[in-house]
Amino acid sequence: MLEDNKSYSNIFLNGIFNDNPIFRLALSMCPAVGISTNVMNGLLMGIAVLFVQFCSSLTISLIKNYIHPRIRIPTYTLTIATWVTVTDLVLAAFFPVAYKSLGIFVRLIVVFCFITMRLDVFARKNPVFPSLVDAVGMGLGFMFGMMAIGGVRELMGMGTLLGYDILGFRPLLFFVLPASGFFVVGFMMAIFNYTETVFNRRKRARRAVS
């Protein structure tokens, strides 16, 4: 059963803030750099990952008692691969335009490290409902990360958000270039680190005063 200090909201928020797959764990950076040219791509990729994470967490937490510990990693990989195939076919059939803009990355969800990691760390040891909450939290964390990077790049590069004109001009066309993904991720990580150090310093100062 659940430990005392882990409520459902904690599990949920953990995926979005403390263990954010993109900014904190720095796992599966390929889509974060490769296709985050606009918010829409980030949103679609996030939904796809959320779906795969949800379904594979459900599957693994249902059959966790039947998996031999020695072959657990291949089992996870095959489970994820099955659900990725489902996602791939559904996207190709119903959303062909979006599928084309995401390209090969939909299929590469199979090798996103953090999905396997969540299955191994959480879904294997917990009952069905908490694992689902955890899966949704991780998926949303990934989605927010992708949308944040995509938002910065779209706003700076094209002056639009979700296709709507916001600034009316194009501040820096450089951000549309594929190579700018690295810079945006690097700068955002640095900003995250900076706010964290400032926050910690203030906390320490307040504690010292009191």
Add this chain to the structure above:
Amino acid sequence: MIMSKCVRWMIVLSIIIGCTACNTEHRFVKRTEFKGKNIIAITFAGPVDENWINNPKAIKINEQQDPDILLTIDHVEISKDCKTVLIFLKDALNQTNVHMVALNDIMSEGKSQGTAVVSVKKLYWGNLLTILIGAMLVQNYVFVKYLGLCIFLGVTKKRSTAIGMGISFTIVIIFSTTISWFLYQFILKPFQIEFLQIIVFIGLVALTVQAVDTILRKVNPILFKEFGVYLVLIISSCLILAVPLIMAAQDYDFFESLMLSAGAGLGFFLALFLMSCVRERLDLAPIPESYQGMPIAFIVSGLFALSFMGFSGMSIF
């Protein structure tokens, strides 16, 4: 003795010439080739009629993958002896794809020579070299396609680990792509179960890694001690799955897929080596506190990506 040597060289030479010559499928059409960015040149065995070639229905051009999309022809030029025809297209051609040219009811000196459908493609060796260089530099999988970043950022802290990872990765990717080519061409395609390719390829990659691990452990324990650590990491790289998927999507033949995987492996090796050299220097540099670690690594790889964009205009053949 000399004869046998001569014969051997003759055979090799004839194989090379046979591979490079662009044979066509119709007796009346001698040669087809790309010329410049948007020109296809067709050489006929005899003179053809000018009013046949100016008939808009005479020539139809499309790429082999999508036969529904006809390319628009701007105008057609014919040489003085009426044997060579230059077809100017409105848009630039994608020369890596095979183009099909349908010649309806060829008229030569008033006589019909029948309808011909001929393919236009680059020379085979040139094509192989283009794939190799393309996968290595022009379309470098790390800096241009952004695949395999997890390993790329994970192992480049030291130069020795980067080299070890690069070598073992190249070996594994060549093995696994070769095996997936056989599986794809002889099992998935004939039975029309291509939709299972993700599951099959990822299983295959895991198996290959396990096999290399086991074999290396028995055959060469010293080498295993050096490279064994990296083998497990390889499964979690995007790149190792992306290469078989691209190979399947492009429908490459055996040597083309070999070149693709070798190029991808070598390109990855190059990227790892360059990055590890920079990061060893970065350790000594005074970097602002919030940029230490991951952020500066990302910015350095962004600079590399910008410089690799310089290769994008390069095409050799």
